[in-house]
Amino acid sequence: GLFSLTLDSLVYSLQFFAExxxxxxxxxxxxxxxxxxxxIxxxxxxxxxTNFAKPLHILLGGVLIFGLVGADSAVGAGMRGHYFRPAPVGATFESAIxxxxxxxRADGKRHLVLIMVESLGMPKDNQAMSDKLFxxxxxxxxxxxxxxxQGSSLYYNSTTSGEVRELCGRWGDYYELLETDDPKVLDCLPAQLAKxxxxxxxxxxxxxxFFKRATWYPKIGFQKREFAADLEQRGAEWCGGVFAGACDRHVPKMLAENLKQAKQPTFQYWLTLNTHLPVPTEQNLDTGNCEKVSVALARxxxxxxxxxxxxxxxDKALIAEITASDFPEADILLVGDHMPPFFDRHHRSQFDPERVPWLYLKAKNSQPKG
Incomplete structure (x- = not known):
């Protein structure tokens, strides 16, 4: 439930659990x-x-069980969010793109950079979070x-659905990309820009x-792919967590290197990782002293x-690169994939259950692209 897996998805995803x-x-x-x-x-x-001594006890037990389930469902109804739900038929489409x-802006005069930020949710009635966001x-x-x-956009379901939303311009998930060779289905933004x-x-x-991105990324038009092993080989450190991989804070430098070395206008996409729940206190994530971020949030x-x-x-690593004098002209769009799916209401209720934020940096001046 936390990771939005239907029974079919759960069975299909068993192959990835070793990762x-x-x-x-x-x-x-x-x-x-x-x-x-x-x-035990x-x-x-x-x-x-386990036999009840009186029929009244059976009735009382049933009332308590169904009463608690009903109360729990009613209290949590407003904060479940779309993380658990596929888009309903006819749902109006929205995306940050x-x-x-x-x-x-894809006129060949500048690079385009899309960064999808794992679990970047839209703060709801929390000033400390709103002040920190972007x-x-x-x-x-x-x-x-x-x-x-900046603004916000409607989302449905989990990370791969967020990728299909932004990259392919529709509601859906990656299964349909794996199972088809229909050029209309696969005519996503990378393929369009490659043309x-x-x-x-x-x-x-x-x-x-994981989730067969090495298979469907090229199908939708990505000519070059770099994953954790490639990024670590280029100098990224390892960061831990349930989903352990390359440290996101080291990737902006490599992203900038890709654009500086480019011989043609480039569409660079980056899906981050380290903020996937649950976030541990250390494991090279620089999360041990959270008071430096916000005393209120830490408490x-x-x-x-x-x-x-x-x-x-x-953000700090990315800004250092994109404001450097030798960084080529590029439009940069950051967007969340889904709200962070906290299990407890205390954390979960701090986010809009239906929307994710985005930030767009539109290049002002013409500069060399490579």
């Missing part, structure tokens, strides 16, 4: 301990006489070089086989604070 490391998360370890405790307790308790006008881009060096705009003479490159900080929402610590590192 993740639940033992890197104290939350998963604690859950495992609780489950084992329930098994059940083994002994179920040996006891469309709303920002990003794709319309705060580093309110900078004189950024504003001197880019027109800055216009753009080099198309994708980067992802996790492993290539009241520690895992959100750890996420923002990683967002901060990504």
């Amino acid at each position: 993740i490391k639940p033992s890197n998360s104290m939350e998963y370890i604690a859950a495992a301990v609780v489950i084992v405790g329930i098994w 307790g059940s083994w002994f308790l179920l040996k006891r006489d 469309n709303k920002s006008g990003f794709a319309a 705060a580093y881009y309110n900078d004189s060096m950024i504003k001197a070089r880019y027109e800055v705009s 216009k003479g753009y080099a198309t490159q994708a980067m992802h900080s996790f492993k290539a086989p 009241d929402y520690p895992m959100i604070c750890r996420q923002f610590s990683i967002f901060d590192d990504i």
Whole structure:
């Protein structure tokens, strides 16, 4: 449920389970301990006489069970969000690509950079989070070089659905891309830009086989792909977590290198990784001292604070590259894939359950592309 897997998706995804490391998360370890405790307790308790002495006790037990389930469902109804849901038939389509006008800038005069940020949700009635979101881009060096705009977009389902939303301009998931050779279905933004003479490159900080991105990325038009092993070979450090891979904070330098070395206009896509839940306190993620990010978030929402610590590192590393004098002209769009699927209401209720934020940096001046 947390990772939006239907029964079919769960069975299909069993092949990927060897790629993740639940033992890197104290939350998963604690859950495992609780489950084992329930098994042990059940083994002994179920040996006891389980017959109710009176029919009234059966009725009371049923009322308590269904009453608690109903109350839990009612309380959580407003914060489940679209992370669990496919788009309904006829749902109005939205994407950051469309709303920002990003794709319309593909005239061969500049590079285009799309960054999908794992679990970047839209703050809801939380001033500390709203103040932190995209705060580093309110900078004189950024504003001197880019027109800055931001907004929010509707989302449905999980990360791969977010990728299909932004890259292919429709609601859907990656299964349909694996199972078809229909050029209409595969005519996504990378393929469209390749037809216009753009080099198309994708980067992802996790492993290539996961969700078969190594298979469907080229099908939708990505000519070059770099995954965790490639990024680490280029100098990225390893960062831990349940989804351990390359450290996102080291990728902006490589992204910039790709564009500086480009011989033609380039579409560079990057899907980040390290803010995938649950976010541990260390494992080279620079999340151990969260008070430096926000005292309020560290006190009241520690895992959100750890996420923002990683967002901060990504933003600072990216800004250092895109404001450098030798960084070629490029439009840059950052967008979240889905709200972070926190299990507890305390954290989950801090996010808009239906929308994700985006930030668009539109290049002002004409500069050499490579």
